[in-house]
Amino acid sequence: MSVERTFSIIKPDAVAAGQAGEILAMIQSAGFKIIGLRMTRLTEPQAQGFYAVHKERPFFSGLVKFMTEGPIMVMALEREDAVKGLREVMGATNPANAAEGTVRKRFAANIERNCIHGSDAPETAGQELRFFFSTADLL
Numbered sequence: 802m803s804v805e806r807t808f809s810i811i812k813p814d815a816v817a818a819g820q821a822g823e824i825l826a827m828i829q830s831a832g833f834k835i836i837g838l839r840m841t842r843l844t845e846p847q848a849q850g851f852y853a854v855h856k857e858r859p860f861f862s863g864l865v866k867f868m869t870e871g872p873i874m875v876m877a878l879e880r881e882d883a884v885k886g887l888r889e890v891m892g893a894t895n896p897a898n899a900a901e902g903t904v905r906k907r908f909a910a911n912i913e914r915n916c917i918h919g920s921d922a923p924e925t926a927g928q929e930l931r932f933f934f935s936t937a938d939l940l
């Protein structure tokens with residue numbers, strides 16, 4: 802196992818609810834180093850591009866609407882086995898199936914408004930990090 806980077810978003814629902822600080826604390830408690838962090842708001846084309854892999858899915862338009870409704874926090878994170886580790890901190894996509902102590906179990910309202918994004922594989926982590934950060938911005 803080696804040190805790896807992953808990408809995460811604190812989604813508009815959690816930022817609006819003032820939960821970003823607690824979510825960041827959970828991520829740091831799990832051993833992640835924050836190597837990039839920025840607040841932003843997605844435009845519709847950005848949200849469509851970021852979630853392009855889901856464009857044929859029935860939830861796509863709702864997802865784009867949700868992800869553009871307010872500010873988000875984008876993060877670059879580093880840890881051993883970061884991609885898999887962050888997915889464990891997040892919990893299942895549907896909070897009804899999320900394990901106790903996960904971000905989604907604690908804070909998510911439903912399968913769409915689920916507080917946090919995390920890359921699903923090292924390759925997508927690389928793509929998603931480049932979508933939001935230039936190499937020069939990362940520690």
Ligand code: UDP
Pocket residue numbers: 855860863864893894912913914915917918919921
């Ligand atoms: N999503 C949704 N309805 C679904 C599945 C997913 O609204 O039935 C949303 C949800 O916000 C989710 C995002 O689309 O986080 C991306 O879906 P994915 O399957 O990649 O889940 P994740 O990787 O975020 O757990």
Ligand code: MG
Pocket residue numbers: 919921
């Ligand atoms: Mg995903």
